[in-house]
Amino acid sequence: MASVFRSEEMSLMQLFLQVEAAYCCVAELGELGLVQFRDLNVNVNSFQRKFVNEVRRCESLERILRFLENEMEDNVETVKLEKYPETPLPREMIDMEVQNLEQKLEAELLEANQNQQTLKQNFLELTELKHLLKKTQDFFEVRGLFALPTDIFTAGVIKRERMIAFERLLWRACRGNIYLRYTEMDTPLEDPVTREEVKKNVFIIFYQGEQLKQKIKKICDGFRATVYPCPESATERREMLDGVNTRIEDLNTVITQTESHRQRLLHEAAANLWSWGIKVKKIKAIYYILNCCNIDVTQQCVIAEIWFPVADAGRIKRALHQGMERSGSTITPILTAVHTRMAPPTFNRTNKFTAGFQNIVDAYGVGNYREMNPAPYTIITFPFLFAVMFGDCGHGAVMLGFALWMVVNEKSLLAQKSTNEIWNTFFSGRYLILLMGIFSMYTGFIYNDCFSKSFNIFGSSWHIIPMFKNSTWNKDVLLDNTVLQLDPAVPGVYSGNPYPFGIDPIWNVASNKLTFLNSYKMKMSVVIGIVHMIFGVVLSLFNHIYFKKYINIILQFIPEMIFIVSLFGYLVFMIIFKWCHFDVHSSQSAPSILIHFINMFLFNYGDASNAPLYLHQKEVQSFLVIFALIAVPWMLLIKPFILRANHQKAQRMVRDVDQARGIHHSKGKTEETDPKTRSELEPGVPFIGQVPGRPLRPCLCTVISYFVILLGFR
């Protein structure tokens, strides 16, 4: 079967690379993105692996890049190139380390930061002092009014949020023997280390005695308050203030210069930051992969084990060759096939159209190797089921327009490399949205619904005039009733030719529009849903045949089909039968399908109010219910016992083999060392994984979508 319907065939190969060429070969394979490396050193600690130093160097480079990025914040724009840079050679890492990052940029930037910090710290202190001097002036004036005795005082600055606790503690510790005044500083200051805004208060404490002085000093220390020397006389204060002001001005010029130097450095870094980031990531990834490989005893070659799709063997060989040439080595890499019992990885090849659909399927779970891939069917079923629920050609057109815009401008939109998560979700599902839009327009026409209005293209098949002809309706009837019902049994009211496409527009003005459409859409959804479910079960048959699991066909597929067809398939039959069998004249006597379906399970056929649909209905229905009931234990009960028996048989054989060899029974070891017994065990292993999980999945998806449809209309 074509590989669209199943995951690709994979093969495991051992890859022998010359040590010198290994880096380039892995790099080429990485660019190709078609190979999965097996970790051959699972038991080796991450820090005991071969290339741990290289990984570490990459990490330190990453740290520097992060540091640079932090420094840039939002002020400096990094340059993003159209194309990703090529994988750098190992020596480029040294270049990056020595020339650009570690030695030059980081060191210089660190120095600039350091300078800036000290300058800012100075600036902060001077500004604080300036404010303090101004404020103390006010304090002293107030004090003049109170005429306190001359004493010693301490003035300082403290963070505003600590003020209250500070004041309380001072009061308690000094037993009220102090006089504290404080005001809020008007301008917020910048913390030189964190660069955050801080609000501070200026305080001044008056007290008497040396002991209190010591105590207050300690408390100020404890609350991280900065104490500044403040002269007592007003003239001295004024002089000091002048001095401080000039120093602040000087400092300001110096700070601007340092800042511009820093900006220059950052701009220099910004030009390359993005490509450095990509390069470092690539190098790190390569060394990570090399850490998964074995080095042979002679230290001459690197041995890797890779899974890759058989179809791509040529491209991989070419890439390896290219890598070899790039590294200047002359020994071609050797690929040898490895036979293994390991389950190969599942690989579904996608293109830009199918990727979105494959993603949806993978969200439910990735199938086993070579299992049927439901994604190709999903391409139609998913958007169609959506459209069945959506069903409005006006809104569908809007959606289609949006999807078309995304598809047409695909290239330019892709080039933007947006990081907006919501946008990316929409964009990666653009083909899905496109199909959903198309199908929504289709179902919208079927429902004859465009922004909840109907089109009347072909003219309605219903006419009102005939109702008056045989005087069923007359002037009095019209005046007496607010609502009138057209009777299709009256000749001429219904032309006999249904509206050519979709629902007749006359329903749009009918007051029982909703009742009619709900009943119609419900039945249609049941039909579509059940067909969909049956299709899912049939798909599982292909899996069983492919994997030669005939037991699953007999014990799972057949009873599943019997159950679903004899109950729900019969429901579909009843719906269609009722549509076909009753016409205008007999519609008054048409029975309710729902009641019939319920009575079918109750074996209740004595209901006089609900006439039978057809002859021998009792016999047919009883047969179907009993058949379905038989299918339940058939489906659920037998298989587990068979699998259990198989498992026990395998266990016995393991034990027998062990005893024959005289090995002490140790479960873990025998399974590993003896491939033969392992293979015997295998039929038993899927017991846990297989029964409830895998074959039901396609079925489950359909059931879920089916219920979604039902809920949509309820």
Next chain:
Amino acid sequence: MPGYSEFYFNVDHGYLEGLVRGFKAGILTSADYVNLAQCETLEDLKLHLQTTDYGNFLANETGPLTISTIDDKLKAKLLTEFHYFRNHAFEPLATFLNFITYSYMIDNVILLITGTLHQRPIAELVPKCHPLGSFEQMEAVSIASNPTELFNAILVDTPLAAFFQDCLSENDLDEMNIEIMRNKLYKSYLEAFYKFCEKQGGTTAEIMRPILEFEADRRAFIITINSFGTELSKDDREKLYPTCGKLYPEGLHLLANADDYEQVKCVADYYGEYKAVFEGVGSGTGEKTLEDAFFEHEVKLNVLAFNNQFHFGVFYAYVKLKEQECRNIVWIAECISQRHRTKINNYIPIF
């Protein structure tokens, strides 16, 4: 309706309980410790910790790694998690979490007082305090010269005030008095915490009871052993024992009269679990110290807390286990950096 707390527990505390259980899954396993113990340098240690839930917590460190940076970062991580819990907690969980911090606050106060007694500058002492127990007035502790002053000036505004009633005295703060004060504070703290948990009832009480009882008894044992050879009288000693443990009252009385280590061991023999703890202790180089044996028992009790649902004990257990993990990592790091590999395996594995 404390008996039916499981019915409405999740309304207020379900999110945080889920979270703490998630965090608990990140606690290093014995396999991780085996790997850590194989490290040759601190860089190796960092590399291995990166593969665990600690992730990139050391990635932005410049220059060579030191043990104190590792320790700080480990604590900072625990602190972030704890603050998250605390900020999202409702009563009574909020009070419960506050109680956890009180023990660290006591330790910090004592550390600062002892430090100032030895003329150390406060700026040098503050980084040594446990970040979980820092509070606003903490750094001003050094101004106090006796316990009454300490209480009246500083601690009266802190939650520790409630535990201070027994310690008010005009004695000067010397080393002996500080130690007595610490133990008295701890005693009232443990008793208050025990009472609080009992009041919560239900599974919380059930889980916290053995943990706090053990904590109380451990303190009683350690006070006794440390008091040998000091001028602490037997009566005074008995006053320091927390009374919420299994040893209360007979065991404590016996302990108060003990004169040497052997007699303490005899007291422990009356109690099954403590007998086992004391029997595990050896004096040889490769063997456990009493402290380690107690830690080991504590870990065992804390791990048990995770077996039950709908209670606050998991938060306490998580903080304590994480603290033990920090101690383990720091121990291993110390052994690595001092090239003292013989003792590297003396850590206490948790899971």
